């Protein structure tokens with residue numbers, strides 16, 4: 001239990017935080033562990049597609065949540081629980097447990113990252129909710145303590161707090177920042193369906209079992225990937241993109257093969273399934289190439305989003321007295 005030196009501010013307030021989605025430019029997955037998780041060696045890149053969470057003091061005790069009409073996703077189509085299963089609600093409740101006399105809070109989430117898309121959208125909501133409640137309640141937690149709480153919520157949540165580019169070991173939660181000196185441009189192609197993260201990991205286990213393939217625990221990431229990131233070398237990076245989950249995602253959703261093929265047919269440098277999928281990330285040579293590619297796909301009626309990374313992790317956008 002912590003209180004900030006000045007104690008909690010009792011006045012009604014509203015704190016807005018934004019947090020990015022991510023792609024994994026390299027994702028190596030080890031064998032299933034006894035706890036059901038898999039050790040990974042991952043290189044995360046935060047991209048410029050942001051979730052927003054506004055935490056507003058509520059006269060009612062507890063945590064409530066709603067989705068903002070400013071969301072760019074079609075809210076009628078979304079399968080997002082608005083109860084204690086919501087990752088942002090879970091984050092706020094954890095923060096409340098660690099804060100003296102927390103007020104009630106209402107969370108408003110602006111969804112932009114494809115749901116169940118492999119880009120860590122729910123994780124971004126959780127990270128944003130943690131930071132927003134930390135500010136609202138003056139919980140006084142250190143960065144390390146916040147990262148610890150984040151890891152309790154999910155493997156991708158600590159990275160959504162940190163942002164930028166980072167190496168993730170353990171289940172992806174043991175993070176070390178990586179140097180990326182210039183931006184990398186991507187075109188994201190969301191799918192009209194979602195994939196369940198545990199189902200994709202299980203499919204990878206199934207494929208490996210069927211092949212009699214045993215894999216070692218991943219202990220490190222490829223130095224060449226870090227060198228390409230450091231040098232801002234999109235061409236070099238394009239030959240190094242790797243995702244062990246990709247074949248499992250494609251196994252569950254074979255239509256992704258076509259989308260991945262658009263890199264060749266539409267002049268992108270390379271393509272990769274983002275995390276557990278099904279969003280596909282096409283790597284472009286530069287911002288102009290990404291904008292052209294997104295426009296060309298849009299002309300064909302295909303949803304495509306030009307983004308870039310690295311971008312910062314969860315950050316406060318506004319803090320307003322009501």
Ligand SMILES: C[C@](O)(CO)[C@H](O)COP(=O)(O)OP(=O)(O)OC[C@H]1O[C@@H](n2ccc(N)nc2=O)[C@H](O)[C@@H]1O
Nearest residue numbers: 036037038040154155156157171172197198201275276
């Ligand atoms: C695929 C990635 O997005 C790559 O960054 C992450 O590994 C997934 O992170 P996440 O969605 O935050 O995952 P969690 O919410 O912690 O876990 C959901 C489920 O995914 C599986 N899971 C997740 C992460 C991991 N390293 N190994 C796993 O096997 C487990 O079945 C777990 O129960």
Ligand SMILES: Nc1ncnc2c1ncn2[C@@H]1O[C@H](COP(=O)(O)OP(=O)(O)OP(=O)(O)O)[C@@H](O)[C@H]1O
Nearest residue numbers: 086087115116117118119120121122123125156197
């Ligand atoms: N705030 C939230 N936003 C979206 N989904 C949520 C949220 N809270 C809980 N969920 C549930 O979690 C599931 C996965 O959501 P999410 O969009 O985070 O997937 P993802 O981006 O594939 O995750 P990851 O890349 O971290 O594996 C959704 O289908 C939904 O039922």
